[in-house]
Amino acid sequence: MATEKTIKSAFESMMFVWGEPLDPKIAAEAFGIDKNEAKKYFEDLLQEYAEAQRGVRIREIAGKYQFVTAEENFDYIRAICTPIRNRRLSQAALEVLAIVAYKQPVTKNEIDNIRGIKSDRVLEGLLQKELIEVKGRSEAIGRPILYGTTEVFLSHFDLETIKQLPLIDDLEDSFNAEPPRSVDEMRQTTLAL
Amino acid sequence: MSYKVKLNIFEGPFDLLVYLIENAEMSIYDIRISEITEQYLAYIEEMKHQDVLVGTEFLVLAATLIDIKSRMLLPRRNPDGEMEEDPREELAARIAEYTKFKRLAAALEAQMDAASLKITKPTEDLQNYIGEPDVFLKMDMNEFILAFKAFLYKRKKNEELQAMRQDGAVPRVSIAAKKRSIRSLFAKAKKKILKFRAFLSKDGGRNDSVATFLSLLDLAKEGTVGVRQGGSYEEIEVELK
Numbered sequence: 001m002a003t004e005k006t007i008k009s010a011f012e013s014m015m016f017v018w019g020e021p022l023d024p025k026i027a028a029e030a031f032g033i034d035k036n037e038a039k040k041y042f043e044d045l046l047q048e049y050a051e052a053q054r055g056v057r058i059r060e061i062a063g064k065y066q067f068v069t070a071e072e073n074f075d076y077i078r079a080i081c082t083p084i085r086n087r088r089l090s091q092a093a094l095e096v097l098a099i100v101a102y103k104q105p106v107t108k109n110e111i112d113n114i115r116g117i118k119s120d121r122v123l124e125g126l127l128q129k130e131l132i133e134v135k136g137r138s139e140a141i142g143r144p145i146l147y148g149t150t151e152v153f154l155s156h157f158d159l160e161t162i163k164q165l166p167l168i169d170d171l172e173d174s175f176n177a178e179p180p181r182s183v184d185e186m187r188q189t190t191l192a193l
Numbered sequence: 194m195s196y197k198v199k200l201n202i203f204e205g206p207f208d209l210l211v212y213l214i215e216n217a218e219m220s221i222y223d224i225r226i227s228e229i230t231e232q233y234l235a236y237i238e239e240m241k242h243q244d245v246l247v248g249t250e251f252l253v254l255a256a257t258l259i260d261i262k263s264r265m266l267l268p269r270r271n272p273d274g275e276m277e278e279d280p281r282e283e284l285a286a287r288i289a290e291y292t293k294f295k296r297l298a299a300a301l302e303a304q305m306d307a308a309s310l311k312i313t314k315p316t317e318d319l320q321n322y323i324g325e326p327d328v329f330l331k332m333d334m335n336e337f338i339l340a341f342k343a344f345l346y347k348r349k350k351n352e353e354l355q356a357m358r359q360d361g362a363v364p365r366v367s368i369a370a371k372k373r374s375i376r377s378l379f380a381k382a383k384k385k386i387l388k389f390r391a392f393l394s395k396d397g398g399r400n401d402s403v404a405t406f407l408s409l410l411d412l413a414k415e416g417t418v419g420v421r422q423g424g425s426y427e428e429i430e431v432e433l434k
Contacts, residue, residue: 019316059311071310089305091298092204098298114290117205117250157301158308166300168293 002031008041011065021064021155039063060160062151096122097131101153101165105135105146123147131156206254207291209236214288221288224281226265230258257284366397366404368411375408376417379433389429 002010010030015022028038042065046058055070069077089097096119099111111119126132135148149162159165203209213232219225234255240247264280375392382391392405409431412418419432 017317017319019314057311066313068311068313071307074310074312077312089302094298094302095204095294098294098301101301102294102297114287114294115205116207116254116287116291117248155313156308157304158311159304166297166304168296168300 002033004041007031007033007038008045011038011041011045015058015065015067019066021061021066021151023064059158061155062161064151066155090122092119092122093125097126097149097153100126100132100147101149101162104148104162105138106148107138107140107144107146109144111147205248206251207288208295209233209251210254211288211292211295221285221292222281224285226258226262226281230255230262233258366401368404368408371404371408372412375405375412375431386430386432389431392431 011022011027014027014030024038024042025035027042028035031038042058042060046060046065049057053070055073056067057070058065059068060066095115096111099114100106103110108119108123111123123132127134130150130152132147132153133150135146137143138146153159154161203212210229210233213229213236214221214224217225217228217232219229237247237251237255240251261280261284264277268277371392374394378392379385379387389405389409392409394401397405409418409420409429413420417434419434420429421432422429
């Protein structure tokens with residue numbers, strides 16, 4: 001019977017070789033243990049690495065686990081090489097990606113309406129980069145395609161789940177908005193201009 | 194009145210509109226519609242001047258702006274005598290929605306930048322551990338021995354060459370001298386035909402062979418000798434003319 005120590009040790013080696021996020025389900029099969037038990041060991045390891053402040057950490061992406069370098073060491077890594085950072089996305093791509101990420105599942109038409117411009121080619125690019133995928137079809141007329149984000153998206157943006165998406169404060173802050181006044185009053189000020 | 198608008202790259206009509214509104218420091222809930230419409234149209238005009246393709250989307254919003262402007266000038270009451278709702282309301286809602294996602298896009302970008310500080314590694318190349326063992330393990334032993342012998346021979350030759358270079362021991366052979374020696378060999382042998390080998394000096398090495406060959410070519414060109422060879426790699430026969 002494998003002890004907790006040997007299982008964790010094996011999981012570390014497996015994560016190292018695998019590189020990509022490793023599914024606890026697959027790791028569990030190696031020992032014939034329950035998936036949830038495996039997940040607990042991965043969680044333990046994640047904690048241990050974080051507490052010991054190791055230069056290599058474990059992160060969770062969509063319920064899978066992966067070794068990553070500690071972000072505070074980025075500058076030191078740069079001393080030995082120039083890591084290729086994720087290629088930057090265009091402003092249009094970021095806009096569409098934001099709409100898909102925060103509103104998913106979402107149709108192309110909804111995206112176009114928000115942006116006031118067609119997004120076909122941008123969507124195509126995001127699909128190709130595997131940041132978004134087809135999630136199914138809407139029940140609306142014409143059964144339009146619904147888009148959502150992928151696991152690649154989560155890992156690209158270092159998010160455990162989609163719930164971790166960054167939030168912004170209330171919209172009102174961004175405008176020098178006075179509280180909306182009565183319609184008549186508004187009309188008068190405008191006409192006075 | 195003309196507007197000097199620097200042509201930024203806008204992602205769409207809303208992007209442009211939001212830029213103009215922010216620039217004019219207006220609230221989206223209280224847009225000075227005639228001012229913005231004028232600026233918006235001026236911008237589109239500028240785009241045309243600079244041969245930027247103006248997408249239909251830009252024109253659609255221009256039409257919307259003009260429509261709102263006209264409705265603002267002529268406030269209407271509905272049959273119940275109430276004022277119509279502010280014609281700018283729908284536009285404000287759409288701008289708010291668009292701006293929200295523009296800000297979320299910026300938040301995402303910041304998140305992406307932070308994420309890029311963490312480096313992952315690709316899956317190990319497991320090629321060496323999968324399937325057939327490497328080819329060299331299956332190599333025939335004799336082939337292996339031959340290859341090794343060839344390697345040893347080459348290395349020995351290389352060493353010799355190296356030694357010669359270092360010693361400066363390579364004797365210089367001049368073509369003119371060689372030609373003279375060829376003529377005298379013919380005279381001595383009192384024969385019309387001699388084999389190529391006959392002209393090589395003992396222990397002359399490669400340099401001598403080359404010099405001999407070049408001399409013969411030269412003599413053949415002068416018409417002093419004729420050369421023939423029965424077949425590839427056969428001895429060359431030289432005939433004095």
